[in-house]
Amino acid sequence: xxxxxxxxxxxxxxxxxxxxxxxxxxxxxxxxxxxxxxxxxxxxxxxxxxxxxxxxxxxxxxxxxxxxxxxxxxxxxxxxxxxxxxxxxxxxxxxxxxxxxxxxxxxxxxxxxxxxxxxxxxxxxxxx
DNA sequence: GCATTGACGAAGG
DNA sequence: CCCTTCGCCAATG
Numbered sequence: 001x002x003x004x005x006x007x008x009x010x011x012x013x014x015x016x017x018x019x020x021x022x023x024x025x026x027x028x029x030x031x032x033x034x035x036x037x038x039x040x041x042x043x044x045x046x047x048x049x050x051x052x053x054x055x056x057x058x059x060x061x062x063x064x065x066x067x068x069x070x071x072x073x074x075x076x077x078x079x080x081x082x083x084x085x086x087x088x089x090x091x092x093x094x095x096x097x098x099x100x101x102x103x104x105x106x107x108x109x110x111x112x113x114x115x116x117x118x119x120x121x122x123x124x125x126x127x128x
Numbered sequence: 129g130c131a132t133t134g135a136c137g138a139a140g141g
Numbered sequence: 142c143c144c145t146t147c148g149c150c151a152a153t154g
Contacts, residue, residue, distance in 0.1 A: 086135030
C-alpha cells in the first residue's frame with residue numbers, strides 16, 4: 001500500500017464529536033461546580049475533559065450559557081492569564097466584573113487579583 | 129465546500 | 142518581552 005500523501009497522517013485521536021456526551025454539556029457541568037469566590041480557566045476545563053488543546057471550544061461553548069438552565073456561572077471562567085477575556089460577551093460587558101466582585105474576587109484592569117490563589121483546578125478538585 | 133473567525137494556549141523567533 | 146504561528150474544531154460567510 002502506497003502512501004501518496006505523507007503530509008497528512010491518520011488521526012487515531014478521539015475527536016470531540018466521538019464522545020458519547022456533548023462536549024458542551026460537559027463544560028457546563030464543570031463550570032456549574034466552580035464554587036463562589038473561585039475561578040478556573042478554559043484550558044483547565046479542556047484538559048480535564050481530555051482535550052487539552054481544545055480550550056477554544058470551551059470558550060465557544062459559553063455562547064449558550066445565556067439561554068440554558070440551570071444557570072452557568074460563565075463569569076468564573078477566564079483565560080490562563082486571569083484576564084476577563086470574555087467580558088465583552090456579557091450584558092453589559094461590565095457585568096462579568098461586577099459578578100466576580102460580588103463574590104469577593106478583585107478585578108483590576110480586567111485581570112483577577114491573586115488569580116493563582118483563586119484558581120480552581122478541576123483536575124485536583126474533581127480528581128484525575 | 130473552502131476560507132475565515134474565535135470567550136485559548138503553547139511554542140518559537 | 143512582544144509578536145507571530147500553529148494546533149484545536151465548531152460555527153459562520
